[in-house]
Amino acid sequence: MQALLSINGIAPAVQPLTDGFSAERSDLLSDSSGRSAETGAAIRSLVRQGVFKLSLKFKGTTAEIAQVNGLVSAFTQRVSFVYLGETYTIDMYPGNRSVIENGMTAELTVSLVQI
Numbered sequence: 001m002q003a004l005l006s007i008n009g010i011a012p013a014v015q016p017l018t019d020g021f022s023a024e025r026s027d028l029l030s031d032s033s034g035r036s037a038e039t040g041a042a043i044r045s046l047v048r049q050g051v052f053k054l055s056l057k058f059k060g061t062t063a064e065i066a067q068v069n070g071l072v073s074a075f076t077q078r079v080s081f082v083y084l085g086e087t088y089t090i091d092m093y094p095g096n097r098s099v100i101e102n103g104m105t106a107e108l109t110v111s112l113v114q115i
Contacts, residue, residue, distance in 0.1 A: 004056065005080040005087065007071040013064035020057030020109075023083045025050045052090060052114040054081065058107065065106035069099060072110050079112055091115045 003021045004012055015021075030045040058068050071077065072094045080089040095111035 003082055004054075005082065007068075007079050008074065008077050010071060012058070012071060013067040014058050014060035016056045016058055020055075020059075022055045023081070024053045024055070026053065027051070052083075052088070052092070052112075054079070054092070054112040055109075056112065057109045059105065061104060062101060062106045065099065065108045069097060069108055072097060072108075072112065076115060077112070 002015055004016055006012075027049045028047040028051055030047050032043070033045045034043055035041065036043055056072075058065060060068075074094075076091055076093050078089060079092045080087060082088075092112040092114050095113060098109045100107045
């Protein structure tokens, strides 16, 4: 089964490696969140809940990796992926991208974060 369905409506030339796809969900808290100086109790001021971050690693031919790198290099992209059996389509932005070329093959590592 494909984990990464499309980026801006285009299927990636290769899928992330089996151990190269992880999805993390986190909550965004406001600057006023922290701990009470008096009691030490947590004070949480939720801004957004369940924000996705995808950590991806691809390996393929140089041409395949060039195609995927082009897809994830846009300032923002609409990404469709499968998480726990459910399909999500959300707007994301890329973190740092790392490419390693090995002659005829290449590897790409990138993180995509939900906007």
